[in-house]
Amino acid sequence: xxxxxxxxxxxxxxxxxxxxxxxxxxxxxxxxxxxxxxxxxxxxxxxxxxxxxxxxxxxxxxxxxxxxxxxxxxxxxxxxxxxxxxxxxxxxxxxxxxxxxxxxxxxxxxxxxxxxxxxxxxxxxxxxxxxxxxxxxxxxxxxxxxxxxxxxxxxxxxxxxxxxxxxxxxxxxxxxxxxxxxxxxxxxxxxxxxxxxxxxxxxxxxxxxxxxxxxxxxxxxxxxxxxxxxxxxxxxxxxxxxxxxxxxxxxxxxxxxxxxxxxxxxxxxxxxxxxxxxxxxxxxxxxxxxxxxxxxxxxxxxxxxxxxxxxxxxxxxxxxxxxxxxxxxxxxxxxxxxxxxxxxxxxxxxxxxxxxxxxxxxxxxxxxxxxxxxxxxxxxxxxxxxxxxxxxxxxxxxxxxxxxxxxxxxxxxxxxxxxxxxxxxxxxxxxxxxxxxxxxxxxxxxxxxxxxxxxxxxxxxxxxxxxxxxxxxxxxxxxxxxxxxxxx
Amino acid sequence: xxxxxxxxxxxxxxxxxxxxxxxxxxxxxxxxxxxxxxxxxxxxxxxxxxxxxxxxxxxxxxxxxxxxxxxxxxxxxxxxxxxxxxxxxxxxxxxxxxxxxxxxxxxxxxxxxxxxxxxxxxxxxxxxxxxxxxxxxxxxxxxxxxxxxxxxxxxxxxxxxxxxxxxxxxxxxxxxxxxxxxxxxxxxxxxxxxxxxxxxxxxxxxxxxxxxxxxxxxxxxxxxxxxxxxxxxxxxxxxxxxxxxxxxxxxxxxxxxxxxxxxxxxxxxxxxxxxxxxxxxxxxxxxxxxxxxxxxxxxxxxxxxxxxxxxxxxxxxxxxxxxxxxxxxxxxxxxxxxxxxxxxxxxxxxxxxxxxxxxxxxxxxxxxxxxxxxxxxxxxxxxxxxxxxxxxxxxxxxxxxxxxxxxxxxxxxxxxxxxxxxxxxxxxxxxxxxxxxxxxxxxxxxxxxxxxxxxxxxxxxxxxxxxxxxxxxxxxxxxxxxxxxxxx
Numbered sequence: 001x002x003x004x005x006x007x008x009x010x011x012x013x014x015x016x017x018x019x020x021x022x023x024x025x026x027x028x029x030x031x032x033x034x035x036x037x038x039x040x041x042x043x044x045x046x047x048x049x050x051x052x053x054x055x056x057x058x059x060x061x062x063x064x065x066x067x068x069x070x071x072x073x074x075x076x077x078x079x080x081x082x083x084x085x086x087x088x089x090x091x092x093x094x095x096x097x098x099x100x101x102x103x104x105x106x107x108x109x110x111x112x113x114x115x116x117x118x119x120x121x122x123x124x125x126x127x128x129x130x131x132x133x134x135x136x137x138x139x140x141x142x143x144x145x146x147x148x149x150x151x152x153x154x155x156x157x158x159x160x161x162x163x164x165x166x167x168x169x170x171x172x173x174x175x176x177x178x179x180x181x182x183x184x185x186x187x188x189x190x191x192x193x194x195x196x197x198x199x200x201x202x203x204x205x206x207x208x209x210x211x212x213x214x215x216x217x218x219x220x221x222x223x224x225x226x227x228x229x230x231x232x233x234x235x236x237x238x239x240x241x242x243x244x245x246x247x248x249x250x251x252x253x254x255x256x257x258x259x260x261x262x263x264x265x266x267x268x269x270x271x272x273x274x275x276x277x278x279x280x281x282x283x284x285x286x287x288x289x290x291x292x293x294x295x296x297x298x299x300x301x302x303x304x305x306x307x308x309x310x311x312x313x314x315x316x317x318x319x320x321x322x323x324x325x326x327x328x329x330x331x332x333x334x335x336x337x338x339x340x341x342x343x344x345x346x347x348x349x350x351x352x353x354x355x356x357x358x359x360x361x362x363x364x365x366x367x368x369x370x371x372x373x374x375x376x377x378x379x380x381x382x383x384x385x386x387x388x389x390x391x392x393x394x395x396x397x398x399x400x401x402x403x404x405x406x407x408x409x410x411x412x413x414x415x416x417x418x419x420x421x422x423x424x425x426x427x428x429x430x431x432x433x434x435x436x437x438x439x440x441x442x443x444x445x446x447x448x449x450x451x452x453x454x455x456x457x458x459x460x461x462x463x464x465x466x467x468x469x470x471x472x473x474x475x476x477x478x479x480x481x482x483x484x485x486x487x488x
Numbered sequence: 489x490x491x492x493x494x495x496x497x498x499x500x501x502x503x504x505x506x507x508x509x510x511x512x513x514x515x516x517x518x519x520x521x522x523x524x525x526x527x528x529x530x531x532x533x534x535x536x537x538x539x540x541x542x543x544x545x546x547x548x549x550x551x552x553x554x555x556x557x558x559x560x561x562x563x564x565x566x567x568x569x570x571x572x573x574x575x576x577x578x579x580x581x582x583x584x585x586x587x588x589x590x591x592x593x594x595x596x597x598x599x600x601x602x603x604x605x606x607x608x609x610x611x612x613x614x615x616x617x618x619x620x621x622x623x624x625x626x627x628x629x630x631x632x633x634x635x636x637x638x639x640x641x642x643x644x645x646x647x648x649x650x651x652x653x654x655x656x657x658x659x660x661x662x663x664x665x666x667x668x669x670x671x672x673x674x675x676x677x678x679x680x681x682x683x684x685x686x687x688x689x690x691x692x693x694x695x696x697x698x699x700x701x702x703x704x705x706x707x708x709x710x711x712x713x714x715x716x717x718x719x720x721x722x723x724x725x726x727x728x729x730x731x732x733x734x735x736x737x738x739x740x741x742x743x744x745x746x747x748x749x750x751x752x753x754x755x756x757x758x759x760x761x762x763x764x765x766x767x768x769x770x771x772x773x774x775x776x777x778x779x780x781x782x783x784x785x786x787x788x789x790x791x792x793x794x795x796x797x798x799x800x801x802x803x804x805x806x807x808x809x810x811x812x813x814x815x816x817x818x819x820x821x822x823x824x825x826x827x828x829x830x831x832x833x834x835x836x837x838x839x840x841x842x843x844x845x846x847x848x849x850x851x852x853x854x855x856x857x858x859x860x861x862x863x864x865x866x867x868x869x870x871x872x873x874x875x876x877x878x879x880x881x882x883x884x885x886x887x888x889x890x891x892x893x894x895x896x897x898x899x900x901x902x903x904x905x906x907x908x909x910x911x912x913x914x915x916x917x918x919x920x921x922x923x924x925x926x927x928x929x930x931x932x933x934x935x936x937x938x939x940x941x942x943x944x945x946x947x948x949x950x951x952x953x954x955x956x957x958x959x960x961x962x963x964x965x966x967x968x969x970x971x972x973x974x975x976x
Contacts (some may be wrong), residue, residue, distance in 0.1 A: 010518050013581035017517065020585045021509055028592040029505065030498050038601075043828045046604055052612040054847075058854040064582070067851060068589060071844070074605045078594045085602060088838065091594055093501035094552070097508045099591040101556060104516040106566045106579055106792050112531055113927065114573060117538065117562050120531065124540040144632035147837045155682055169686025170658040186814040190835055194643055196684020198657025199812075243816050298838070304594050305840045324687075326674040328731050328937035333917070333944070335924035340531045347678055349635045350576065350786070352793045356559070359542075363555060366546035429821070436823035439601065449816035456821070 016061050020068060027072045028079070029091065033471075036442030037080045039073060046074060076445065081467045082475065085445040087242065087270050090302040090464035094364035098357030099304050108350045109142075110329055110343030112336060115353065119342055122355045125362075129295065130311055132275050134288030139318055140311035141346055142354045146269035149294035149310040150236070151191030152347065154178065156292055156312065157234035157263035158195070159321040166321065170196040177201045177225045178234035181213045181248055183241045183451070185267060201230075210398050211246030213237065219256045226260075234263045239284055240271025243451055243459060244397075245404030247271060250286030266290040269308065271402065273300025276370035280378060283402070300377075300403070301370055302463045303358045318345040376465040381405055384460050384472050392416065393480050397457045405460040409434060409479055411487035428455035430487065437482045444475055504549050508556060515560045516567070517579065521959075524930030525568045527561060534562060564933065569955045570963065573933040575730065575758050578790040578952035582852035586845030587792050596838045597630075598817055598831030600824060603841065607830055610843045613850075617783065618799055620763050622776030627806055628799035629834055630842045634757035637782035637798040638724070639679030640835065642666065644780055644800065645722035645751035646683070647809040654809065658684040665689045665713045666722035669701045669736055671729045671939070673755060689718075698886050699734030701725065707744045714748075722751045727772055728759025731939055731947060732885075733892030735759060738774030746777075754778040757796065759890060761788030764858035768866060771890070785846050788865075788891070789858055790951045795842045806833040864953040869893055872948050872960050880904065881968050885945045893948040897922060897967055899975035916943035918975065925970045932963055 041049065050070055059067070077083060079091030107115045109122065122142060130137035143149040158165055158176065170176070176197055180188050182204035189199045203225065205218035222232050235257050237248040250266065257264040266272075266287050272295030274280045287293060292312045297303040312318060323344045330344055343349070362370070381403045388394040388407045392415045397406035409430055414423055431448035435458075438444045448458045458479070529537065538558055547555070565571060567579030595603045597610065610630060618625035631637040646653055646664065658664070664685055668676050670692035677687045691713060693706035710720050723745050725736040738754065745752040754760075754775050760783030762768045775781060780800045785791040800806060811832045818832055831837070850858070869891045876882040876895045880903045885894035897918055902911055919936035923946075926932045936946045946967070 014513065014518065017513070017581055017585055020588065024589060024592045025502065025505070028589075030502065038604075041604065042824050043600055043604070043608065046608060050605065050608070052609060052847075054612065054616045054850050054855070056855050058852050058857050064848070064852055067848070068585070071589065071605050072593070075593050075595065076602055076604070078596075078602075086596065086838075088594075088596065091592070093505055096591060097505055097556070100508065100588055101512060101516075101559065103584060103587040103591065103792060104512045104579070105560070105563050106576075107563065108566075108574065108576065108793055113526075113933075114564055114566075116526075116529065116531070116534055116564070117559050120534060120538070121540060124542065128542045144636070144840075145836045145838050147835060148632070148636075151835070158684075165684065165686065166681040167686050167688045169664070169680075169689050170684030171663060171686075175659060176657070185837070186812045187835075187837055190810060190812050192657075193654040193809075194683060194835060196646075196653065196658030198653060198655050198659075200655045201657050296838075304591060305596055306838060321681075322678060324674045324678050327939075328935065328947070331920065331937060331944075333920045335920065335927065336530050347635060347639070347675075347682060348633045349673070349675055350574075350633050350784075350794060352632075359540075360552070360555070362542050364546050364552055367542070367544050369546050432819070432821045432823065439823065445601075447816065449819060451815075456819075459816070 019065060023065065023068055023072070027069070028077070029096065031077045031080045033081060035077060035080060037082050037445050038076045038439060038442045040439050040442060041074065050074060081464050081471055082444040084460055084462045085447045087299045087461060088305065088463055090466070092302050092304070092361055094361045095302065095304045095357045098360035102353050102356045107353045109353050110341065110349060110351060112340040118353045118355055119340060121359050122342060125355055125359055126309070126311070129309060133293065133311060137288070137311060137313050138315040140309055141318055143308045143310050144348070145306055146185070146267070146294050146296045146308050147187030147191065149269070149308050150185065150187045150265070150267055151194060152310055153265040153292040153294065154191055154197065154234060155195050156317060156321055157265060158197070160263055160317070161233045163320070175201060175230040176233050177203055177230040178236065179203045179205055179218055179221060179232065180236040181205055181207055181238055181241065183207050183211045183244065183246060184236060184238055185242050185269070188236050207246065210401060211241055211244035213248040213253065215249055215252040215256060218253065222256065222260050222262070232260060232262050234265060236265045236267055239266055239268040239287060240402055242270065243404065243449060244406055245270070245400070245402030247283050247401055250289065254286055254289035264290040266293045269294050269296040270299050273297065274374060276301070276367055277374040278371060279375055297358050300374065300463055302373065303361060307354045307358050322347055373465045377403055377462060380462060380467050380472060383469055387472060387476055391476065393483065394476070395420070397454060403461050406457050407460070408457045409483045411483065424455040430483070431456040431458050433486055434479055434482050437486065438478070444478060446475070507553060511553065511556060511560070515557070516565070517584065519565045519568045521569060523565060523568060525570050525933050526564045526927060526930050528927050528930055529562060538562060569952055569959055570932040572948055572950045573935045575787045575949060576793065576951055580790050580792070580849055582849045583790065583792040583845045586848035590841050590844045595841045597841050598829065598837065598839060600828040606841045606843055607828060609847050610830060613843055613847055614797070614799070617797060621781065621799060625776070625799060625801050626803040628797055629806055631796045631798050632836070633794055634673070634755070634782050634784045634796050635675030635679065637757070637796050638673065638675045638753070638755055639682060640798055641753040641780040641782065642679055642685065642722060643683050644805060644809055645753060646685070648751055648805070649721045651808070663689060663718040664721050665691055665718045666724065667691045667693055667706055667709060667720065668724040669693055669695055669726055669729065671695050671699045671731065671734060672724060672726055673730050673757070676724050695734070698889060699729055699732035701736040701741065703737055703740040703744060706741065710744065710748050710750070720748060720750050722753060724753045724755055727754055727756040727775060728890055730758065731892065731937060732894055733758070733888070733890030735771055735889055738777065742774055742777035752778040754781045757782050757784040758787050761785060762862060764789070764855055765862040766859060767863055788862065788951055790861065791846045791849060795846050810835055861953045865891055865950060868950060868955050868960060871957055875960060875964055879964065881971065882964070883908070885942060891949050894945050895948070896945045897971045899971065912943040918971070919944040919946050921974055922967055922970050925974065926966070932966060934963070
């Protein structure tokens with residue numbers, strides 16, 4: 001690129017890339033429990049310590065390697081077993097190999113001719129996942145995250161009700177309304193606004209004490225809206241809610257949707273990976289009765305960021321709702337059957353290949369490998385819950401249904417008390433304070449949040465199947481120790 | 489992951505990853521002119537020759553490495569100098585290093601605490617690109633591609649007109665209409681449908697013989713729509729159209745937008761990279777008068793897939809239009825200033841880090857490196873055009889304005905004729921047939937398309953600055969040779 005160099009460019013670049021790989025192997029890929037999860041520095045201090053500046057002239061390789069090392073140093077090690085902060089974690093070596101290959105090929109997956117292997121691979125993965133859901137499932141697409149998948153489903157449901165909206169816009173005579181759980185993912189609201197439905201037309205159904213939709217409340221609200229002259233067109237149920245890991249009663253909800261002629265979308269971004277586990281698959285029963293489903297392999301299955309699938313039952317739907325037929329990409333006189341070009345059923349044009357890493361992991365482990373991964377995770381979650389129930393300094397927020405274990409650490413003065421709720425303002429401060437200490441130590445990254453009137457609580461959740469019983473003990477002892485020193 | 493192995497898992501995985509890297513170095517990263525761009529196989533044959541199957545049990549490392557090699561073998565080498573098929577190409581070693589690091593860290597960029605370096609890096613890049621656009625520009629976001637960025641801008645324009653639509657939905661009393669070039673990117677229509685505007689409410693303005701919007705036609709259509717009772721809310725202008733590389737007259741359009749109180753969005757996905765070139769920056773003059781701009785560094789600047797930016801002038805706008813405030817991510821009682829968390833201004837939740845590769849390339853080359861890259865590309869395009877004009881077997885479709893050189897290969901019987909358009913049906917078949925031969929040879933991947941009544945023509949376009957004068961000669965000789973044998 002116009003740089004002056006005494007050795008051939010390729011040789012110079014080859015040496016550089018090899019050094020980069022060595023640094024990655026040494027400092028990121030094989031993180032161990034002895035490493036810190038995070039080297040905490042507040043934003044203003046990081047601004048001082050890291051050279052973010054963008055300048056006229058480039059830097060030499062030595063400086064670039066230093067910047068690389070600093071990037072690693074100050075970044076969170078999401079592959080560390082004690083990164084239990086989000087619905088993703090772990091670093092699978094086959095997934096990583098798949099990513100690295102994907103990057104080297106730098107494809108965009110819109111036509112067969114530009115991405116022959118990856119377009120067919122997408123078809124195989126989509127077909128296989130559809131088969132695993134149910135016999136009538138037939139199509140799907142890869143999405144840049146579950147939020148976008150949920151948003152796409154909202155538009156599909158609307159298109160199904162009234163295909164004319166694609167052309168005419170959402171100036172429907174009557175108000176369109178959709179329904180979801182009051183504990184749904186926030187993307188439902190964001191995308192309801194984005195697609196022109198409006199967040200006030202998203203009606204939340206009440207949940208029970210485990211966080212599952214109460215079907216009777218949902219049906220009552222659908223009727224209410226109809227009585228008010230609105231047109232219900234969609235129910236979004238969740239299999240594996242973000243905070244509590246709740247599973248909505250899909251069969252009951254599917255009955256309601258059928259009776260009222262309403263589209264059923266299932267947000268199984270977090271729970272859907274269970275489809276691989278013979279032991280726990282039953283939690284998804286009824287999912288096959290939905291019209292669309294989102295599953296994020298980058299969550300439960302630990303596929304690298306990002307890998308998200310939107311699956312649909314109706315075969316022509318994606319093309320019907322999204323096609324535009326740009327002739328510079330999808331020429332009519334191609335030298336091969338252009339039904340192999342997936343691009344026109346997508347909303348994205350250029351699209352990074354997200355299939356290969358997933359396919360490669362599947363090849364490496366087989367379906368049984370994913371099943372073992374899930375079963376090991378579930379055992380860890382069970383053991384975590386058991387400890388919470390056995391130790392007086394901890395308390396469950398609600399019954400565990402999945403990987404999510406939601407719990408409070410109780411300062412001494414609250415242990416054994418039956419009227420915890422009266423101390424909500426005090427309890428609310430406990431989790432953030434303990435967490436701040438853990439982050440500053442760099443020892444454990446564990447999320448917390450409030451939920452409606454419930455004061456802040458911790459959410460344990462792992463997708464890293466190398467986490468074992470000893471780790472569970474360590475994490476809980478660690479929280480207890482910090483809690484004890486902060487709230488003596 | 490539960491596999492039985494006599495050597496420690498890490499060692500086994502380490503060896504495997506090292507072998508993968510060796511394969512990538514040998515077969516993809518340093519593609520040369522001696523390699524084929526594509527090993528063409530029709531879809532049904534590839535199905536036979538490649539093992540796509542997904543099975544219960546995993547494969548051993550030997551088989552996995554073979555699958556990797558086959559994936560490379562049958563994939564298009566987009567880094568090859570003769571991949572001139574799309575608005576992306578080339579494989580930058582610093583960009584690749586950046587991607588590989590990004591993958592190893594496997595971050596999701598929603599909060600400072602989970603992605604300290606990357607969140608601040610995004611802020612720095614956005615701030616710097618805003619500064620390069622104009623003094624009043626202040627905010628932006630990374631998007632999964634230019635289509636999504638354009639779609640987001642449509643919603644921003646609507647939100648700006650009527651913030652209530654976020655809550656109430658698009659049941660606006662009057663019909664909302666938007667305007668664009670008849671040669672705009674198709675994402676404008678796709679997302680107009682998606683966000684609930686409807687593709688019939690996208691009014692195309694006529695273009696001149698170079699493909700630039702005719703301002704008077706645009707203004708006339710805005711007035712027409714107003715007279716019909718519709719509410720114009722957005723004009724999308726393009727700087728660098730997909731096919732012809734046309735630059736709409738931004739200053740004239742900005743005047744019209746100001747007079748009619750309409751939002752101006754500029755789709756500079758393809759042209760926006762020129763912002764780095766002192767020599768060619770003037771093509772973007774007037775862009776600073778827009779309200780929002782999309783620039784894709786993964787196009788002109790050869791940043792690896794994907795890297796796309798949506799920039800806006802108004803500081804609070806992204807948060808205003810997109811925020812929802814999910815408390816499990818954006819807790820109110822964080823131990824740091826949560827204004828550093830970018831997540832709530834985004835529509836995506838989990839989001840792959842796209843900033844690092846761009847930032848790292850910028851560090852490696854400096855702004856001047858990007859400028860050299862652009863200037864070299866423009867020289868190649870100039871030289872390509874010159875040859876087209878000099879050789880009797882080729883003909884320009886319209887004047888070149890940018891990197892895109894649109895041209896016909898003329899069979900002997902058409903050379904020197906002034907009434908080419910009478911032979912449109914015959915000429916229409918020429919480019920696809922020549923291209924099919926090139927693809928089967930695996931020699932050159934060069935795109936073609938029709939445009940309105942114009943018969944199929946080739947579009948030369950490169951983002952790979954290693955393409956030189958000899959390559960231009962080779963490509964044109966190659967086309968001429970094939971043309972000559974097909975149409976003697």
